[in-house]
Amino acid sequence: MKKLLLLCFTLAIFNSKAQFLTTSTLPIIVINTNGFQITDEPKIKTDFKIYFNGFGKTNSVNDKPHYDGFAGIEYRGSSSQTFPKKGLGIELWNDKSESIEFPFLGMPKESDWILFASYNEKSFMHNVLTMRVARAMGLYASRTEYVEVVINNVYMGVYVFMEKIKRSEGRVDIAKLKETDISGDDITGGYIFKADKTTGSTLGSWRSKFPNYNAPNNFTTFLYEYPKTITAEQRAYLRNYVDKAETALQADNYRDKTDGYRKYIDTRSFIQLFLLNEVSKNVDGYRISTFFYKDKDSKGGKIKAGPPWDYDITYGNANYCEGDSPYGFSYRFNYVCPTDFWQVPFWWERMLGDSAFVKELGQEYGFHRKYGALRDSYLKQQIDSLASALQEPIKRNFQKWPILGTYVWPQPSPYAGSWEQEVIELQNFLTQRLQWLDNNIKTDFAITDSEPALTEMNIRAFPNPFLERININIQSQYAEKASIKLIDMLGNIIFEGNEFLKIGDNEFHIELPENDIVSGEKILIIESNNKRISKKLVHQ
Template sequence: MIKTYFTILLTCLCTALATAQTFQSSNLPIIYINTDGRQILDDPKIKAEMKIIYNGPGKTNSISDKPNHYDGFIGIEIRGSSSQMFPKKSYGIELWDEQGKSKDASIFGMPEESDWILYASYNEKSLMHNVLTMKLAREMGIYASRTQYVEVFLNNNYIGVYVFMEKIKRAPGRVDISKLKETDLKGDDITGGYIFKVDKTTGTDIGGWTSQYQNNPPATNKTFYAYEAPKSITPEQRTYISSYVANAETVLKSNKFMDKDEGYRKYFDTHSFIKLFLANEISKNVDGYRISTFFYKDKDSKGGKIKAGPPWDYDIAYGNGEYCEGYTYRGFSYQFNNVCPNDGYQVPFWWERMMEDSTFVQELGEEYSFQRRKGAFRLDRINEHIDSLVAQLQVPSQRNFQKWPILGVYVWPQPTPIASSWAGEVQELRSFIINRLAWLDKNIKQPLDLTITATDPENATNVLSMNAFPNPFLDRIYIRIYSPRSEKALLSLYDTNGKLLTQINETLQVGENQVMIQIPPSLHLSSINLLQLESNGQKIVKKMMQQ
């Protein structure tokens, strides 16, 4: 019988004090896990009790508070691959009822679900890599796991700062694709939704398939794709998704892979590939693309293309890898095979092949430019995120590294020199990002701007201007507007017959404004279109060509 945990809170505190963990309260939620003496295994999950003290954002959480956020059972197991060698373990958690059946709940305001992860962040000493990257990915508009720092006690013992985060899973609010039932065996029913991955085989128990194509030389291997979801995948469904990917690869390998109608874009959602590319490249993720890399496919009736993501596992990133040039801010991670061709895990040929498509490269440059100027990759914005994480971790990090005294000590695969303090680790992260963005600015081809202007008739010194690119465009138009005043504006796209195709309202600020128009897939445009900006009685019209 699992003990009721609060009868031993005093013991818990005494244990913490005895091990130099002076712990009365925290600005982070406090999690207590009690296994009633049972050892946590890699598999299967064991039954335990979990209690969470969380008084809300910005509130102090005291060990004398009663559990008020979650108080119930869980199944818990050790998770991870190479990280299992570290003394501070990561854990997979499933919320259970008293009978050991899965149940959903909202934890820390995240969408209700049963499956969660307690990520240890042991060999990544800033404690920020995954949290920061997931934040940047979400700001780019793709799903990435929501996160919450917590402090954890396991069986009365303080075990440090953890990241409580969403497990990658098909579910509303996570990978929100159709639920594939065992009876979905033909027609549109069988076409989605699937999650598969490129990863180590640790923890993979439902199999997968090997690509028919060798990865780009000097690599010599073929990629293994592992089934991730559904867990109850049938033989027919296995055949469907492996055949779909095989067909997509065949088209991608073909000489006609850039064909507008029958090329690789028929199978691959390029926007998702671009955004995962940017998440991997800003972090210089040495394991990116080739390990912990997920893909998913919804039903054909819901788009049905292969999408890249969600992003996952950035501990050995931002310069935190001593192997295969993982320590340098220079170079592209997608070209890993050229750096370490003998490594057992290689980047699938997909990325190199897509980069041979000039339109893909153009779209990549447009997205990167947009994120750098207005979006997630603004350096001041990234530093604001880091400042926020520093504020959360300032005191808890001291307790974490008191429990795990590894600052200034080599932990695989940390390169030298090794910072002697947590503040030093955070500064290394900041410095890496500055250097990395400067390198990417020079090595990702960004669009050139074309400008037309209109003069305010009342004041010739005030000039309204609009840049629009690319031209010709595919399914996005990026617009840069300079406004001499704060005012409302209307952006409209017409065909040459004057038919309104799409329209958006914007409130312009004084100075530069950046806007993006996404062309809906259902909207059929002519080859020549007119983009019109209206603001304060002025109009600027630009001819835009569609590819």
């Protein structure tokens, strides 16, 4: 009995310590609701402060606040609202409850923000890591920072402070659509829409005309997201444009580069979102929390996939529909769980029936695995960096919320008994996942030599055939300047530039606008220190 009392007393001390936060290596957010209860809707007015002295510095509630003002706050999320630690939607307000903007934590200024609770994702890394990978790929994705939160003098734990998906120059940078923009080029953009549950939707939705694969009675529902003051004319325009894109995808000639689906869809953004969903094994990918946007026709006007969103139930953190397996494609969800209400839109499987799309996909994946955001070294560096930032604060979080080693929906068993083990599980899953994808996403690294490579400089150019990107690897024995040319068979220069080589590996790429390339053989010429090497390449 004495031991039991001592244990209870010790736990009480730990919980008490977790309640009163005065200093942290993370920014500290302090919220006072002034006696009002936070609800799902509407937002309530609160006192809102952030203490932040700069990255790498200790923060204290006794310091001058980074921000000291008001904010409208409400609970956010769907299934996550059933958890005791809840996510929060934040809108910065002035004293008259009018929206204002502020550049939090080095991010572009805005008024709308999110505090993501990460209650059922215990490593606290799935969303943050995926957003970092997305940005490294070239997609816009929400910027994120870890923070610790105190509400009404009660410590609430570690949260992820992140940008809300929104039309803005610093976020989804598309044209602002006014209520008066109802004809001509004006009405063509910008729009944000999504495939998602209808929870929390206030702008309405429409249903696809085409059933999804392996689910003949299932039709994707698309939700209007922006503009918030969307008119009847604008609703009709966006719905009709998406209908045209889907009709083009269903047509017999859908692979045609001029009149097929590429007329309406930006394939590279779809490929990049595909890679994020597949690398993370996103069991909810494509079918839930999947955003799209469209700018004005005068600014390109095609449907783009993204921004990426909602990656907590990823990297093996799902005990349903094979979400815990590092094997299998997420886009094939309809064949794994054909009775689920939310099915993957037919778009993805249809595009993967286009050999040119598959080649682009392999090219993008191969590039990022070898040089970009999916390199093993890059991913390890990101995880190590996040682990370092969380090392001390995460202990307080799990003192407040002692859920390690217990089941929280939808975590598969066995349940990691420590936060460190949660991180190891993430690393192990990612390793197995990438190994499987390496064996199941087709990449082509073949080259055709027109001249033998010299021993002083070895050249590799891939993939071949190529589309719009040529990845080049040069192993040089000297530090020297090299000139690079890409010419067609008539001698016309398509690309010309210079690279300064270092001794050893040199990696770079040539990326060409699609309109500047025509099919057929090309010659890649690299000259350095009176040496000349050429490679014959074929453009698909």
